[in-house]
Amino acid sequence: MANPPRHFPRKRFGQNFLEDTSVIGRIADAIQPREADHLVEIGPGQGALTEALITLGCRLDVVELDRDLVTGLLAAFSIYPGFKLHSADALKFDFASLAGDERPLRIVGNLPYNISTPLIFRLLEFAPLIQDMHFMLQLEVVQRLAAEPGSKAWGRLGIMAQYLCEVEHLFDVPPEAFYPPPKVQSAIVRLVPRQSSPWPECNPKSLKRVVQSAFAQRRKTLRNNLKGMMDDAGLQALGLDPGARAETLELVDFIHIANAING
Known part of the structure; x- marks a missing residue:
């Protein structure tokens, strides 16, 4: 050619x-x-x-x-x-x-x-x-x-x-x-x-919103970045430390937050 x-x-x-x-x-x-x-x-x-x-x-x-x-x-x-x-x-x-x-x-x-x-x-x-x-x-x-x-x-x-x-x-x-x-x-x-999601109950739009907020300011804590979406008690109920940064969470943690907010 x-x-x-x-x-x-x-x-x-x-x-x-x-x-x-x-x-x-x-x-x-x-x-x-x-x-x-x-x-x-x-x-x-x-x-x-x-x-x-x-x-x-x-x-x-x-x-x-x-x-x-x-x-x-x-x-x-x-x-x-x-x-x-x-x-x-x-x-x-x-x-x-x-x-x-x-x-x-x-x-x-x-x-x-x-x-x-x-x-x-x-x-x-x-x-x-x-x-x-x-x-x-x-x-x-x-x-x-x-x-x-x-x-x-x-x-x-x-x-x-x-x-x-x-x-x-x-x-x-x-x-x-x-x-x-x-x-x-x-x-x-x-x-x-993925042909079938391991997390079928998760709403992708809610997950996207949570992730955007959680990483809005990387150096700030979940407590600060998720203010207005979930309080300390809500995070603790999911087994999460409100004083942690978003980069320490696993994918499934964000999914749990999204499900709790969406539910």
Whole structure:
């Protein structure tokens, strides 16, 4: 396949194109795409990972914001019957519109660092339609997604992601694997939406509200951050110390708080 013309990366789109073939191969191996799959690639860029996915004959929808890349992507991949390009902003794109064939979506992408967190939160809204997600992200974001209670990385992103998904930090990717090299380390993460929740009684909106409040000021205690939502007696009834900080609580503790408030 002829490669698309070299595109000068744009800072406003946060573009850093993956060019290391060994890393591309490792990502494809982690995804293990099959012919029967319905994949969705966010930000295909110049098509480095796209080529590794589409040649297996799967259905592949790609969502690309930079219109200057569209012509090259179409020229390179339109020969594949399963390929379809959507010139759109992933933050506004309706991913449910792709789920018409009853196959779960397998979402992949090298996400721009400047939109990765809001985009992940948006994709989690479509979790029931998604089989799994594999993303290249800033290492710090992957560490937050896969964080454990008590760590500095533990917070809103990890709690909400782990409530909805199994999260696995797969491997790190050095800056020199990209053009241009970013100033930060990158990593690959796998998120697998839970088919059935271990906490079916929990209201996700209540949990989101509790977590946002609990981490509103990280250095303050639960007593301060949850003021107006739950008093000391309510926290103590759940076996929690009102003087503790949110980062010391486990996921199930936040779920108990949300259930108590919602109940």
